[in-house]
Amino acid sequence: MSRFSKSILVLALVGASTATFAFDSFKGVGRPATSAEVKAWDIDVRPDFKGLPKGSGNVxxxxxxxxxxxxxxxxxxxxSNEVxxxxxxxxxxxxxxxxxxxxxxxxELPQRTTFTKVSTISTVFDYIQRAMPWTAPKSLKPDEVYAILAYLLNLQEIVPGDFTLSDKNIGDVQKLLPNRNGMTTDHGMWPGASAKKGGIGNGGKPDTDNKACMKNCKPEVLIGSTLPxxxxxxHGELAEQYRSFGPVRGTRTLGPEAAKKAAEATxxxxxxxxxxxxxxxxxxxxxxxxxxEVMTRYAGQPDAEGKLVAKVKAGGAGAWGSIPMPPNGHLADEDIKTLVKWILSGAK
Amino acid sequence: MGDIVNKPGRLRPAPENFLSEEQVKAVAAGRRDFLRKSFLAAGAAIAAPLAARASEGDPAILTLPEWSTSLGQPVATRPYGMPSKYESQLLRRESPGLARVGGASVSFCPLQGLFGIITPSGLHFERHHQGWHDIDPSRHRLMINGSDDSLLKKPKVYTMDELMRLPSVSRIHFIECGANTGLEWGNVAVPTVQYTHGMLSCSEFTGVPLKLLLEDCGVDYKKARYVLAEGADGSSMTRTIPMEMVESGEVFVAYGMNGEMLRPENGYPLRLVVPGVQGVSWVKWLRRIEVGDQPYATKDEAVHYIDLQPNGLHRQYTSIQEAKSVITTPSGGQTLLDKGFYNVSGVAWSGRGKIKQVDVSFDGGINWQTARIEGPVQNKALTRFNIAWVWDGKPAILQSRAIDETGFVQPTYGQLRKVRGTKSIYHNNAIQSWKVVESGEITNVQVL
Structure with a gap:
């Protein structure tokens, strides 16, 4: 407890020092945000659904x-666990x-999925809306976000196949989330006020209590695990991940053939x-x-390189199945050319 | 082994800058003179006159090098200075298999080769959630608004021009990813300190206390007890920060890092600095601050950055990085060159304040000695410690143990797992152990 009050005191002193800057206003600095500007950027959705746009979408x-x-x-x-x-x-x-x-x-769970963890459905809506899809974030309209979320909820067997999710019923879905009671804030790692004082957590009380013993602290050393x-x-050649001079050397882990492999790997x-x-x-x-497979299909085609460069850049679908390849406008033209040449010459 | 590499400057240069696995094995088997023989053979074949002169002294002294006998390069040959070409091996590196996509991955800081407490900006660790951008500062904006009008009177927009006119602070703080050492919760998984602890860096940051900006916008501290910070990148990453920290003056919006502007990978032109709190809260490419009356349960505090406990509950809103330390020299994946004296060196840090003491053990934690701390000790910053060690050529296990100003002592693996199990991923601050064997090779082990 004394620890906590001491840190408050320190914080108060730091606070006092910045107070010397306290002008009535920083004249000429900043301007009011327009309501259109706030609307454009304030897209967050809270657990109480404040910020949730109106709309709906079905499975x-x-x-x-x-x-x-x-x-x-x-x-x-x-x-998928691929990406x-x-x-x-x-x-x-x-x-x-x-x-x-x-x-x-x-x-029993081999790997945690989003829905084994998340306790707030607002989180999933918010994140799809702000950050998805991967290469074109913020391109989904609210109805599309509702629809995608409805599909995910159906995959999770939370809602039936004919379900339409909307701003009206998302609160009911919250009550069905499989891990909605799965979070705890009973820990000492929240840097603000404790739950008792209207905040979160136990007020900074740590959960381990090691003692600074100095002599004969234990009868023997128990090794729990060694490097496989x-x-x-x-992690490659460790000898090449440290200076070539100084008190120690990086340990040679791979041997000279590693350098050759590294060049091929560029x-x-x-x-x-x-x-x-x-x-x-x-x-x-x-x-x-x-x-x-790509090399085999394009072998002997005129301007295979040009065609593939265009495909990589713009994305496409249909040539190899229904899953489309996203556009790759973020890659430099030179890099795309290098990659295409590498693929056509039998990438390995 | 002393004969192998101890000779630079003592009359015989090393043939290589490392010990091969075979050499290590040979030395371990007791054949300590085998390399001397291979040297003599190699030396005789390549440069007989040099070998002859070596008996008079060190050729590095007796034959003047070209840098002593020719004209050097003019000023501004490199208008932005670069490290020596001999330093090319210390780089940010990824850990293979950790992430499948470079845009949502981590590159680790090469702690094994760094000195003092400041991380060179080009070696600062990276963690991006949807790739990084080099943002045009003239088009960057910081918006401050409230979750509703009653929490903040005047929502405002600031340009970089305006932010950089405001009163600034410069402070040295560590930044550590909540998942640092996360690969090691269950067992030893990675070989060097770069991969065990390299999601850690420390810089001097310069910027404007967030408190000043919120007050400029007319915040109502009574109602607004939480802050949401949001990035301008594709992920527009968001995190909840307690208003208590903002009111203390500790939290600031930073544009400067180590005397220059932030690097793009670290949030250029604006990032949040939240001292003592895990890196994910130090939102990069900061575009918006919202004040609110409840926490936000964002993706990175409701799906990721939640700590799974043995009872199946996840701890949510864990933010503070508790006291931790690690020996960086010598450390895993390195080989000692010889018996004799070494300066054992490392870093300690705590998200709860200053480091008070660091103890080092050479016998796996049975006995401890207090290390020398390099001052001045900064609040919530890396703190460098050093201690003398004479290696007698026998097996040893090196450990360091940090104690912060609250009296908290860094836990052992046994103590940490007893409370939190092995699946937490985040906030592993256990005592790190490096095992030294007779050959001088050092490996990562876990002592319970």
Whole structure:
């Protein structure tokens, strides 16, 4: 408790020092925001649904939109673990009743999905609206956000297939979220007022209590875990991640052939950095076709390079299945050319 | 092994800048003179006259180098200075397999090669949620509004021109991702301090206390007890911050970092600084501040950055980075060159204030000695510690333990897991252990 009051005192002193700046106003600095400006940027939706736009969308429409705009990363059923952690799955009908996802404590859950964690439906609406789709954030209209969310809720078996989600009934859906009772704020890591004082948490009380023992602190040293052999080499040549002089050297983990591999990996890195590897594999289909499949199909075609560069840039659908490739306007032309040449020459 | 690399400046240069695995094994097996033989052979083959002169002294002294016998480069050859070409190995790096998309990934700061407490801006760790942009500062705006009109009288817009006219503060603070050391909750997973602790940096930030801006807009502190910060990037990332921290004057909107403008990867031209709180709250490319009367449960406080506990509940709104420390030299993935004296060095930090004391153990936590702290110690900033060590060539386990001004002592893995289990991902501040074996190789281990 004394710790807490001391920090308050320190904060008060810091506060006092900035108060010396207190002019009545910073004349000539800043201007009133217009209501149109506030409307354009103030898009957040709170747990009490303040900020929620009016609108509606049904599961069927959501299914179409999801396939078109979301499935390339998240999989058709929000189940994909290829690019991001899965959105859907992992909850039961019983969880919907209790509001606690049982798999989180029983250890039965192989991986947490968005709906095994989230306790506020506003969070999902807010995030789809502000940040999705990945390459064209803020392009969805409110009705589209409702529809996509309706589809996700249906995947999670929270709402039926003929459901229409709207600003009118989203509050009822909140009461069905499988992990709605799954959060706790009973901890000491909130830096503001405690729950007792109208804020959050226990007021900064830590949950561990180590003692600064100095001599003969324990009878023996228990090693809980050591570095697995695969992890020793998974991060590349450690000798090349430290200076070549000084008190120590980086440990040689791979050997000289590593340098050769690294050179070959440069274009691969560009492909990874550009986000291509999220959907394409070298040989076979992940979400989009494998590079070697692309090479085979375009082999011998006139201006294969030009055609592919245009496709990468603008995106497209139909050539390899129903899942479209998003446009890649964010990549430099030179980089796209490098990648296309690499693919056509048998990327490896 | 002393014969191997101890010779630069002592009359025999090393053939290589590292020990190969075979060399390490050979040394470990007791064949300590094998390299000396391979040296002599190599030296004789390449440069017989040099080898002959080596008996008179160090060729690095006896033969004047080109930098002593020729004209150097003029001023402003590099109008923006760069590190020496010999420093090219210390880079921000990704951890393979951690993320599938570079736009939502992490690059780790090479703590193993840094000195003091300030992170060079080009090596500051990165964490982006939807890629980074180089924003045109003339088109950047900061909007301040309320969740409703009663909380803030005058919603306002500020340009960079205007923000940079206001009274500024410059303060040194650490920034640590809440998921730093998150890969290690269950077991040892990564080899070096870059990957165990490298979502950590420390800079001098310059900017305007948020308190001044909110007061300029007529905030009602009685009603508005929470602040939402929002970025201008694609993800427009949002986080809730308590008004108590803003009122204290600690929180500021920063444009400066280490004497220059923020780097684009770190939020150019404007980011929030929330001292002691995990990096995700230091919203980059800051475009909007909203004051409200309740927390916002944003994606990064309701889906991610929530800490799973053994009872299946997630802790929500965990924000403070509790006291933590790590030895950076020597550390995992490195090999000691020789027996004898070493300056063991590392950093300590606490989101609850100043570091009061750092203790170091060389025997896996049975006995501890207090390290020397390099002052002045800053509030919620990295603090460098050093301690002398004479390595006798025997196995050792190095640990450091931070104590902050609240008296909180950094926990062991055993203590942390007892309360929080192993699936929390976030806020792992356990004592780090580095194991040294006879060959001098150092690896990451966990002592319970």
């Amino acid at each position: 069927e429409r959501g299914n179409e939109l999801f396939e078109e705009k979301c499935a390339s990363c998240h999989g058709s059923f929000g189940e 991001f952690t899965p959105l859907a799955g992992g909850t039961t009908a019983d969880d919907i009743k209790t509001g606690r996802v049982k798999g989180l404590s029983s250890g 052999e695969y992890a020793r080499t998974a 274009t691969m890195e560009l492909a990874t950095k550009s986000g291509c590897m999220a959907c394409h594999g070298m040989k076979s289909k992940i979400v989009g076709p494998g590079y070697n």
